[in-house]
Amino acid sequence: xxxxxxxxxxxxxxxxxxxxxxxxxxxxxxxxxxxxxxxxxxxxxxxxxxxxxxxxxxxxxxxxxxxxxxxxxxxxxxxxxxxxxxxxxxxxxxxxxxxxxxxxxxxxxxxxxxxxxxxxxxxxxxxxxxxxxxxxxxxxxxxxxxxxxxxxxxxxxxxxxxxxxxxxxxxxxxxxxxxxxxxxxxxxxxxxxxxxxxxxxxxxxxxxxxxxxxxxxxxxxxxxxxxxxxxxxxxxxxxxxxxxxxxxxxxxxxxxxxxxxxxxxxxxxxxxxxxxxxxxxxxxxxxxxxxxxxxxxxxxxxxxxxxxxxxxxxxxxxxxxxxxxxxxxxxxxxxxxxxxxxxxxxxxxxxxxxxxxxxxxxxxxxxxxxxxxxxxxxxxxxxxxxxxxxxxxxxxxxxxxxxxxxxxxxxxxxxxxxxxxxxxxxxxxxxxxxxxxxxxxxxxxxxxxxxxxxxxxxxxxxxxxxxxxxxxxxxxxxxxxxxxxxxxxxxx
Numbered sequence: 001x002x003x004x005x006x007x008x009x010x011x012x013x014x015x016x017x018x019x020x021x022x023x024x025x026x027x028x029x030x031x032x033x034x035x036x037x038x039x040x041x042x043x044x045x046x047x048x049x050x051x052x053x054x055x056x057x058x059x060x061x062x063x064x065x066x067x068x069x070x071x072x073x074x075x076x077x078x079x080x081x082x083x084x085x086x087x088x089x090x091x092x093x094x095x096x097x098x099x100x101x102x103x104x105x106x107x108x109x110x111x112x113x114x115x116x117x118x119x120x121x122x123x124x125x126x127x128x129x130x131x132x133x134x135x136x137x138x139x140x141x142x143x144x145x146x147x148x149x150x151x152x153x154x155x156x157x158x159x160x161x162x163x164x165x166x167x168x169x170x171x172x173x174x175x176x177x178x179x180x181x182x183x184x185x186x187x188x189x190x191x192x193x194x195x196x197x198x199x200x201x202x203x204x205x206x207x208x209x210x211x212x213x214x215x216x217x218x219x220x221x222x223x224x225x226x227x228x229x230x231x232x233x234x235x236x237x238x239x240x241x242x243x244x245x246x247x248x249x250x251x252x253x254x255x256x257x258x259x260x261x262x263x264x265x266x267x268x269x270x271x272x273x274x275x276x277x278x279x280x281x282x283x284x285x286x287x288x289x290x291x292x293x294x295x296x297x298x299x300x301x302x303x304x305x306x307x308x309x310x311x312x313x314x315x316x317x318x319x320x321x322x323x324x325x326x327x328x329x330x331x332x333x334x335x336x337x338x339x340x341x342x343x344x345x346x347x348x349x350x351x352x353x354x355x356x357x358x359x360x361x362x363x364x365x366x367x368x369x370x371x372x373x374x375x376x377x378x379x380x381x382x383x384x385x386x387x388x389x390x391x392x393x394x395x396x397x398x399x400x401x402x403x404x405x406x407x408x409x410x411x412x413x414x415x416x417x418x419x420x421x422x423x424x425x426x427x428x429x430x431x432x433x434x435x436x437x438x439x440x441x442x443x444x445x446x447x448x449x450x451x452x453x454x455x456x457x458x459x460x461x462x463x464x465x466x467x468x469x470x471x472x473x474x475x476x477x478x479x480x481x482x483x484x485x486x487x488x489x490x491x492x
Contacts, residue, residue: 002026002049002162002193007063009044009053014397018044020217022063028161031184031194031207033225036214037240037429038401042197043089045214046166049195051080067162082111085160089167089197089400089427090350091144091151100137100150107158118157125157128186130179141280144171144349144423145306145455156183162193167400169200170426171349173305173455174492177203199429200456202244205229213239240431243458268296268447269330269343269417271317276326278309278316286312287473289326296417296447299440301460301481303491304470310453311349313470314420317451318344330417345416349423349453351403355395360387360406363395368413381409385435401427408436412443419443420451425459437462457492461485 004024010017019041026032026049034042047053051072054061065072067083085107088094097103104125108118126132131149134142142150148171155163165184169177181203187194188207196204208225220239229244271294279285287309294300302310315321317328319340328335330343348354357363364381368374382388385405390398395406408424421440425433433456441463444450452464460467460481467488469477479488 001028001066001068002195003064003066003069004045004048005064005066007048007061007065009048009059009061011057011059011397014059016217018217019048022048022217022219024212024219026193026195028193029188029191031188031204031209032196033201033204033208033211033228034195034197034214035199035201035211035239035241036220038405038427038432039399040214041217042214043166043399044217046086046164046195046197049162050084050086050164051075051077052086078111081107081160083160084162084164085155085158086164087152087155087166087168089170090352091147091171092350094151094154095139095147098139100131100139100142101135103139103150104131104135104154104157107154111158113158121157121159122153125153128179128183129153129156130176143307143311145173145176148172149176149306152180152183160192162195163187164195164197166197167199167427168196169198169203171306171423171455176306177455181207199242199427199433201242205244215239237431240429242430242433269449270295270332271418271449272329272332273317274327274329276313276316276323276328278312278321278323285324285473287316287470290470290473290475291326292468292475292478294449294451296449297444298466299444299450299452299464301464301467302451302453302470303455303460303467304476308470309473310470311422314346314422314451314453317418318346318420320346340418343416344418344420345411345414347407347411347419347421347424349426351400351407354407354410355403357395359392359394360398360409361391363406364409364413366410374413377413381412384439385409385412386432399427401429401432404428405432405436408439412439416448418449418451420453422453423455424452425454425456433458434462455492457489460488460492467491 004022007022008017009019034045036042047057048065095103096106104122105118108121126135129149129152131153134146168180184194184207210222211225211228212222213220273292276290277285278287304310316323319337322337355363357366364378382391387405395403404427411419424436437459440450464481467479467481481488
């Protein structure tokens, strides 16, 4: 039993409370979905349930927080860990070792699980989550989706009675998401308590018993999943919810674009990628013989399974990696990695890697000195990304979704002719997904070539013109979104 009574929490250094007067009970064996806008307090609730607040996230906590009748503030770390397992939105923040097998074993070892039983648990978790092929690998060699699967596997292996998942599908490909749904179903059948914080909740349709909607740090409402699905469009819009399923109906609305002031692109870039291959090690090519053409005005989705080479290809396109074979040309001129770096911009999936400024405003203005009317453009970017009012905030104080929007905002301030977005809607609610979709479309309308690495069907149907599928490092399909939408939807 999880019992939260009149709980409020303010992070150290924060001006406002992340959670205010929260009351929530989750009985044994229930599966609960927590949703709501980015920055509404969902992750804070997950941290409270997981016992991470106030031990690992300092601040002022008031109210009653109990686990099976015990005050969590008086419980030891060992007591909490044996009862609650947490999977974070950013798997890097919960890794303690450098290789996958050790990570899967870490909590079991620290909980005193006998070695033979521990090995059996790792084998079972590896099988059900399809991570057997990732064992004995360096954590640093994995894609973001692969890291997420290992993080889920490490918690699944020691099987606590309560599990808390914060955006567990954010980095997963469609097949891994289906496997996650199966795992959650098994946990539910075993009588375990499951709390899931999610924006993309369609895969949970057969599992959720109750939905809690957060708004501005407060519990706005709670309802059954059937009531949740029957919610009228106006209410769904007010709660910034995504679609339960992806389809063309949504895509039509998402393509309504309000453009930013144009940056006067004088000519449309033509990008030619010819037989490009890349390997981190001599014996293993991550991408092989990829050839494609692109031109300004296109938004090209890079889709495919976790570990298929999407991010590596994007790194090569932006000059961050030198291809081991093949070449890249722009407007007929062969480009060096240095030249590609000058004319491209890469928005990383892990926002913390790209945030350097002391405030949101300072971050957005970095590199924008040559842009005419940079201050006005910055204000428009903030308005369109829902960052207005946050200009003076330090990026580190923002939620994961807000950080993601700041990095996207930096891209909008640039003049780069080639732009790459790596999972730009990871952790974003429905409202901000639509904002980002429209703004990416506006960048292409300014004459840029835009690539989007994504597992987000709504984003592909909302703003992309093409979808390129990579499988095992090779180009498997190149589809027109408008003409082959049904085939693209089938990939998800």
